[in-house]
Amino acid sequence: MEKVKLSIDNKLVEVEKGTTIYKAAKQLGIDIPVLCYMNLEGLGIENKPGGCRICVVEVEGRRNLAPSCSTDCTEGMVVHTHTMRVINARRTVMEFILSDHPKDCLTCAKSGNCELQDMAVKLGIREIPGQEYAAMSTYKMDFSPSIIRDLDKCIMCRRCEMMCNEFQTVGALSAFNRGFQSAVGPAFEMDIEDSTCTYCGQCVAVCPTGALTEKDHTRDVINALSDPTKTVIVQTAPAVRAALGEEFGLKPGTLVTGKMVTALRRLGFNYVFDTDFAADLTIMEEGTELLGRLTKFLGGDKEVKLPILTSCCPAWVNFFEHNFPEMKDIPSTARSPQQMFGAIAKTYFADKIKVKREDLVVVSIMPCLAKKYEAQRDEFKVDGNPDVDFSLSTRELAHLIKQANLDLKTLPDEDFDKPLGESTGAAVIFGVTGGVIEAATRTAYELHTGKKLAKVEFEQLRGMEFIRKATIDFNGTPINIGIAHGLGNARKLLDEIKAGKSEFHAIEIMACPGGCIGGGGQPLHHSDSSILKARTKAIYAEDEGKVLRKSHENPYIIKLYEEFLGKPMSEKAHHLLHTHYFDKSGKIEIS
Amino acid sequence: MSRIKVKIKEKDLNIIKEICKSFNNEQGELINVLHKTQEHFGYLPAEIQEVVAKELEMSVAKVYGVVTFYSFFTMKPKGKFPISICTGTACYVRGAENVLGEFKRQLNIEVGETTPDGKFSLSCLRCVGACGLAPVVLVGDKTYGRVSPEGVKDILAEYNDK
Amino acid sequence: MTKYKQIRIVLNNCGVIDPENIEESIARDSYMALGKCITEMTPQDVIKEIKESGLRGRGGGGFPTGLKWEIASKNHADQKYVVCNADEGDPGAFMDRSVLEGDPHAVLEAMAICGYAIGATKGLIYIRAEYPMAIKRLKIAIDQALEYGLLGNNIFGSKFDFNIELRYGAGAFVCGEETSLIHSMEGLRGEPTIKPPFPAEKGYLGKPTNVNNVETFACVPIIIRKGASWFNKIGTEKSKGTKVFALAGKVNNVGLIEVPMGTTLREVIFEIGGGIQNGKKFKAVQTGGPSGGCLTEKHLDTPIDFDNLIAAGSMMGSGGMIVMDEDNCMVSVAKFYLDFTVEESCGKCSPCRIGNKRLYELLERITKGQGVMDDLQRLRNMSNVIKDTSLCGLGQTSPNPVLSTLDNFYDEYVAHIKDHKCPAGQCKDLMKYFIIAENCVGCTACARVCPVGAITGEKKEPHFINSEICIKCGACMERCKFDAIIIK
Numbered sequence A: 001m002e003k004v005k006l007s008i009d010n011k012l013v014e015v016e017k018g019t020t021i022y023k024a025a026k027q028l029g030i031d032i033p034v035l036c037y038m039n040l041e042g043l044g045i046e047n048k049p050g051g052c053r054i055c056v057v058e059v060e061g062r063r064n065l066a067p068s069c070s071t072d073c074t075e076g077m078v079v080h081t082h083t084m085r086v087i088n089a090r091r092t093v094m095e096f097i098l099s100d101h102p103k104d105c106l107t108c109a110k111s112g113n114c115e116l117q118d119m120a121v122k123l124g125i126r127e128i129p130g131q132e133y134a135a136m137s138t139y140k141m142d143f144s145p146s147i148i149r150d151l152d153k154c155i156m157c158r159r160c161e162m163m164c165n166e167f168q169t170v171g172a173l174s175a176f177n178r179g180f181q182s183a184v185g186p187a188f189e190m191d192i193e194d195s196t197c198t199y200c201g202q203c204v205a206v207c208p209t210g211a212l213t214e215k216d217h218t219r220d221v222i223n224a225l226s227d228p229t230k231t232v233i234v235q236t237a238p239a240v241r242a243a244l245g246e247e248f249g250l251k252p253g254t255l256v257t258g259k260m261v262t263a264l265r266r267l268g269f270n271y272v273f274d275t276d277f278a279a280d281l282t283i284m285e286e287g288t289e290l291l292g293r294l295t296k297f298l299g300g301d302k303e304v305k306l307p308i309l310t311s312c313c314p315a316w317v318n319f320f321e322h323n324f325p326e327m328k329d330i331p332s333t334a335r336s337p338q339q340m341f342g343a344i345a346k347t348y349f350a351d352k353i354k355v356k357r358e359d360l361v362v363v364s365i366m367p368c369l370a371k372k373y374e375a376q377r378d379e380f381k382v383d384g385n386p387d388v389d390f391s392l393s394t395r396e397l398a399h400l401i402k403q404a405n406l407d408l409k410t411l412p413d414e415d416f417d418k419p420l421g422e423s424t425g426a427a428v429i430f431g432v433t434g435g436v437i438e439a440a441t442r443t444a445y446e447l448h449t450g451k452k453l454a455k456v457e458f459e460q461l462r463g464m465e466f467i468r469k470a471t472i473d474f475n476g477t478p479i480n481i482g483i484a485h486g487l488g489n490a491r492k493l494l495d496e497i498k499a500g501k502s503e504f505h506a507i508e509i510m511a512c513p514g515g516c517i518g519g520g521g522q523p524l525h526h527s528d529s530s531i532l533k534a535r536t537k538a539i540y541a542e543d544e545g546k547v548l549r550k551s552h553e554n555p556y557i558i559k560l561y562e563e564f565l566g567k568p569m570s571e572k573a574h575h576l577l578h579t580h581y582f583d584k585s586g587k588i589e590i591s
Numbered sequence B: 001m002s003r004i005k006v007k008i009k010e011k012d013l014n015i016i017k018e019i020c021k022s023f024n025n026e027q028g029e030l031i032n033v034l035h036k037t038q039e040h041f042g043y044l045p046a047e048i049q050e051v052v053a054k055e056l057e058m059s060v061a062k063v064y065g066v067v068t069f070y071s072f073f074t075m076k077p078k079g080k081f082p083i084s085i086c087t088g089t090a091c092y093v094r095g096a097e098n099v100l101g102e103f104k105r106q107l108n109i110e111v112g113e114t115t116p117d118g119k120f121s122l123s124c125l126r127c128v129g130a131c132g133l134a135p136v137v138l139v140g141d142k143t144y145g146r147v148s149p150e151g152v153k154d155i156l157a158e159y160n161d162k
Numbered sequence C: 001m002t003k004y005k006q007i008r009i010v011l012n013n014c015g016v017i018d019p020e021n022i023e024e025s026i027a028r029d030s031y032m033a034l035g036k037c038i039t040e041m042t043p044q045d046v047i048k049e050i051k052e053s054g055l056r057g058r059g060g061g062g063f064p065t066g067l068k069w070e071i072a073s074k075n076h077a078d079q080k081y082v083v084c085n086a087d088e089g090d091p092g093a094f095m096d097r098s099v100l101e102g103d104p105h106a107v108l109e110a111m112a113i114c115g116y117a118i119g120a121t122k123g124l125i126y127i128r129a130e131y132p133m134a135i136k137r138l139k140i141a142i143d144q145a146l147e148y149g150l151l152g153n154n155i156f157g158s159k160f161d162f163n164i165e166l167r168y169g170a171g172a173f174v175c176g177e178e179t180s181l182i183h184s185m186e187g188l189r190g191e192p193t194i195k196p197p198f199p200a201e202k203g204y205l206g207k208p209t210n211v212n213n214v215e216t217f218a219c220v221p222i223i224i225r226k227g228a229s230w231f232n233k234i235g236t237e238k239s240k241g242t243k244v245f246a247l248a249g250k251v252n253n254v255g256l257i258e259v260p261m262g263t264t265l266r267e268v269i270f271e272i273g274g275g276i277q278n279g280k281k282f283k284a285v286q287t288g289g290p291s292g293g294c295l296t297e298k299h300l301d302t303p304i305d306f307d308n309l310i311a312a313g314s315m316m317g318s319g320g321m322i323v324m325d326e327d328n329c330m331v332s333v334a335k336f337y338l339d340f341t342v343e344e345s346c347g348k349c350s351p352c353r354i355g356n357k358r359l360y361e362l363l364e365r366i367t368k369g370q371g372v373m374d375d376l377q378r379l380r381n382m383s384n385v386i387k388d389t390s391l392c393g394l395g396q397t398s399p400n401p402v403l404s405t406l407d408n409f410y411d412e413y414v415a416h417i418k419d420h421k422c423p424a425g426q427c428k429d430l431m432k433y434f435i436i437a438e439n440c441v442g443c444t445a446c447a448r449v450c451p452v453g454a455i456t457g458e459k460k461e462p463h464f465i466n467s468e469i470c471i472k473c474g475a476c477m478e479r480c481k482f483d484a485i486i487i488k
Helices: A021-027 A084-099 A115-122 A159-167 A202-206 A218-225 A244-248 A257-267 A275-298 A314-323 A337-353 A370-375 A394-403 A425-431 A435-449 A487-498 A529-544 A555-565 A571-577 B010-022 B027-041 B046-055 B060-067 B089-093 B096-107 B149-158 C022-027 C032-040 C043-053 C065-074 C095-102 C104-118 C132-147 C178-185 C214-226 C265-272 C306-311 C330-344 C350-367 C374-389 C393-397 C400-408 C410-418 C445-449 C475-479
Strands: A003-008 A011-016 A038-040 A045-047 A056-059 A078-080 A147-149 A174-176 A183-185 A212-214 A231-236 A271-274 A360-366 A390-393 A467-474 A477-485 A506-510 A588-590 B006-008 B081-086 B120-125 B137-139 B142-144 C081-086 C122-128 C163-169 C209-213 C242-249 C255-260 C282-287 C293-295 C320-325 C433-435 C485-487
Touching: A003 A021, A011 A021, A021 A056, A038 A529, A045 A159, A056 A084, A084 A115, A084 C350, A084 C374, A159 A174, A159 A202, A159 A487, A174 B060, A202 A212, A218 A231, A218 A360, A218 A390, A218 A394, A231 A257, A231 A275, A231 A337, A244 A394, A257 A271, A257 A394, A271 A275, A275 A337, A275 A425, A275 A435, A275 A555, A275 A571, A314 A370, A314 A487, A337 A360, A337 A370, A337 A555, A337 A571, A360 A370, A360 A394, A370 A390, A390 A394, A425 A435, A425 A529, A435 A467, A435 A477, A435 A506, A467 A487, A477 A487, A487 A506, A555 A571, A588 B010, A588 B046, B006 B010, B006 B046, B010 B027, B010 B046, B027 B046, B027 B060, B027 C163, B027 C178, B046 B060, B081 B096, B089 B096, B089 C242, B089 C320, B089 C330, B096 B120, B096 B149, B137 B149, C022 C104, C022 C132, C032 C104, C032 C214, C043 C065, C043 C104, C043 C214, C065 C104, C065 C209, C081 C104, C081 C178, C081 C214, C095 C104, C095 C132, C095 C214, C095 C242, C104 C122, C104 C132, C104 C163, C104 C209, C104 C214, C122 C132, C122 C178, C132 C163, C163 C178, C178 C209, C209 C214, C214 C242, C242 C265, C242 C282, C255 C265, C265 C282, C282 C330, C293 C330, C293 C400, C330 C350, C330 C400, C330 C410, C350 C374, C350 C393, C350 C410, C374 C393, C374 C400, C374 C410, C400 C410, C445 C475, C475 C485
Parallel strands: A003 A078, A231 A271, A231 A360, A360 A390, A477 A506, A588 B006, B081 B120, C081 C122, C081 C209, C122 C163, C242 C320
Antiparallel strands: A003 A011, A038 A045, A056 A078, A147 A212, A174 A183, A467 A477, B081 B137, B137 B142, C242 C255, C282 C293, C282 C320, C433 C485
16 A cells, blocks of 8 residues: 655654544644544445535645645644644634524533534633624424424535435435535425434434434433323333443443433332344244244245244334335334333233333333334234333433433442243343344244354354344255345345345344344434443353343243243234334326 | 325416426426426426426426426416516626616515515516626617616516506 | 727627528638547647637636537547537626527637547537527527538538437526536436536536537637638637627716727727716726626726736626616625625535525625624625635635625625715615705605605795605605705
């Protein structure tokens, strides 16, 4: 690789050709401020429009200032990152941006976690000259079941647009209008609910300001907790325990399972359960469905729908309902763990503790924003009463814990309640890309072959590559497995299926980068991809630490089938644990 | 396309399909498609953009992004007699602003609006390349040069009975 | 008597030939240069000739055309493109339209020459949809050239193929910027992207692309025909050839002119333009459109070329030239251009999107008498930062009208701020209409014509204007036959 030498702030540095000034400066420990720029290193997700102009630097011999995020180093270049000219320009540009940004920081959902606010602090902005007569660009607010959009706070960094279009290929968002009135939103400034948005929440995960935030349900949960007539139970998704600690200053990748349980108990939840229990249940149902289809296929049935697609990711479900409705009978009919949990809680468990359905409130803690939408889907309600009442994101749980004056770091570890709190390692790995299919493989292999696995880890299914392929030998039958995270990558596999070219028997799809650990409801990564990797490691560590690591070995799952469901795919299981999908694609009607 | 149900007349649907097809349904031809479509329908309402998006297999958000970027494209129907006032530099220095003000006053509409009877709409445009005739006003295809605020009444009168 | 000041190179055929008849063009040597290139010259020879001619881009930037071609020729690809920028967006400029309407073959021929030089077989003309006549004539010209074998495959029986298609602009000034133009041709929002990569490396559809404007192309055939040494004798040391200007504003003769580089502004305005209308006093001349600046009396004897205009705080731009007299308020002129920029900014980068809006707001306050002296320093700082930090040429030049008027008409800004007066009498908010009681005969004509009923008074008694109600339309003053109404 060709190298170039340059000087930045009078320090010499040698970098590979094609390295930007921003990255070269980083090597020297010089932290040039960036705002619109975002790079999830190692994942190939980069946003580099060169639009905000905060990262400008002075390059000797150049007429104007250079955006360091998108200017490549050249041989002999002499760069200055903090001359008066640069500092003045950076401040003035920041004042421009802030002059068109609401000043309600105190009550903004992003306050304290806002990159724009941090930048104002870093640049020492104390006033915005001429603010009193500066016009602001204004737009209508948009409240959807998952995401709230306040475009008055949009700074045109284009990160959301990049995620929605290039990474997810959802295309719900685009820059619209021109000049001062431009912003990023859906067509015709329609509500996001009417667009093809899947609520994956990746736009929220990357938004540097309060323009895109989650719909906050913490108040609803506090109300339920303080209502003496209600029994309030909570379930926590696997990816939450690997990230929650970050909100309390713990190192990324710190597992806080026990502390989280204690915190939830102290918040006043009557029972603290685990979505992992339902993940084990999902494997029983989905694994059985997979084996069923496979057996038919191997028996010569050409009508059987293969590959089977996982269905636990609600954003993914929304995605194929919008974009591939003609394939809606391919995915597994198994409900997601969140919804299986809700259905079991409001029947089996409610009966057990003799609480009426309407007096039982089920709260879920999810790394996800699409779960909020999923929880309020009509098919998951009984007489208008939802199986899951409120779905909180990891971030909202952190707020709730802080509001209750609890310091998560110092809390003791406690265990989940029984029976819906018991889980295996297979359920934990639902939180990372490849985890669901690995869990399914562990169970399907043993059920199909009747043999015990010598090693439960399937390394070939792990990793961060966006599309992965592996063949597992099921006792002489090679089973081809595909894995995709990111809906754009999923789309590629779906197009293959559509074209009849898919080689797979089963495919796992997760909408978010890295799977649920990178979900739209997680603590913000602020474009540091090492955080996602640390969370992944934590999830696998939790699996390794478990005594039981295969879903079908979960004693409470076995008991649930014995006492209540009968067997996987039974009629009762069908009724409570399976669902069907809808064609939600746009239609043109002749009038 | 978005999830909203789009209603459109079959005839119009076929026209849009034809236009898209004439450009091989290529996304890169979006601007040409929009030009042709607007030429035919006079404007580009949401339902037309939805159909174009579907035909070109692209997101309607992107189509809308393009429509709202270029000032030539409009989502509102124009009046029967669209009035355009040139506010290019030459016209400006020769008093186009006063002429525009007079049109606004006489028609009681703002720029970008259409009179309630659908007869006149008002827009500004940049330099029609007739700077020698500044200030210039266009009504439909007809050009009026050296227009003064006093002349506005006479121009409108020409269209009174039409 | 003034004719000799002008030389027609670009406009040579305009108005002389029937542009819809290729025979007439050919009779005046059209496609001779292309033939010469293909049959007698190598692509390198062509580039060398253009380089030696000293031709620089007429679209505003003044980049050496030959060098641009050379870079594009050196980037290898299976497909390259030649693009003609005919999205003339400067308010007050219409020379490209005149060339396209009057001599379309010159542009087609030049594009083919460029294609031969850089190794491209496809040409695209990005033209404003608002130019229906130019579009029609281009289409006719392309068809006729194809018919005559002067475009299409195996031109002049050689192995060289070149085809030209039209692409339509849709009203976005920023599309004059070449990366924006390319994105627009690709069906996208016309937002610029950071250079490098330059279009010569990665342009239309990711392929090497050479973009020149209409006037630049129109110079090419004659350079090939008459030789670089003929062309580079015209003009100044660093700016060769002629430049077409759209002369407009308060001069007696308005219209298109073509003068050799190095002609002075005085010659253009007072000799060719015939001086200021109605015997008024010359105040300023604006060149370069929204990217340029206002030049004054002291610049009148500056020879016009790319570098001199930049040194004087303006620029060549695409050739708009607007002359202003004593009745034009320079703060308002700056505001006018900023209004344009605010409307045309694409919105991608923050200094241009928001900064220009803030400049406009400040100028508006000054024209309303609400400015303070500190505003002038802020105007200057904001302008400098916008120039220094904007992504593309639009924002990098948009504050020029502000800076040049601040430099040359500082007192006029001060008058608005300190004295609440507009010396040119153009800023309505700073004017008040009064009736001089001694002159008023009480004819009531003014009261009757006042659209808002601001004038009161008894018949045959002096009338009075209520300035609270008055909208300063000036109707009363025009109606008064006794010079009783004045503005203060």
